[in-house]
Amino acid sequence: MNDATKQRVITIVAAGIAYLISSMVTNRYINIPEQRGLKDDALEAILKGATTATSTILASVLVRRFFKD
Numbered sequence: 001m002n003d004a005t006k007q008r009v010i011t012i013v014a015a016g017i018a019y020l021i022s023s024m025v026t027n028r029y030i031n032i033p034e035q036r037g038l039k040d041d042a043l044e045a046i047l048k049g050a051t052t053a054t055s056t057i058l059a060s061v062l063v064r065r066f067f068k069d
Contacts, residue, residue: 001067009067010059017055025051 001009025047 010063014056014059018051022051
């Protein structure tokens with residue numbers, strides 16, 4: 001598998017992992033109040049950034065190990 005294809009697979013797998021992690025983290029750590037404030041928005045942004053980074057790294061490791069040349 002060439003590098004361009006691996007990148008596409010990593011992106012797709014990362015999106016799936018990010019969705020799963022994000023839903024678990026959001027349900028556990030974010031209590032959505034009636035009126036959101038800046039603190040709630042900042043927490044959500046930090047969690048989404050961490051989720052995206054984690055899922056991309058995990059997807060990259062999985063794809064590179066599964067599709068060794």
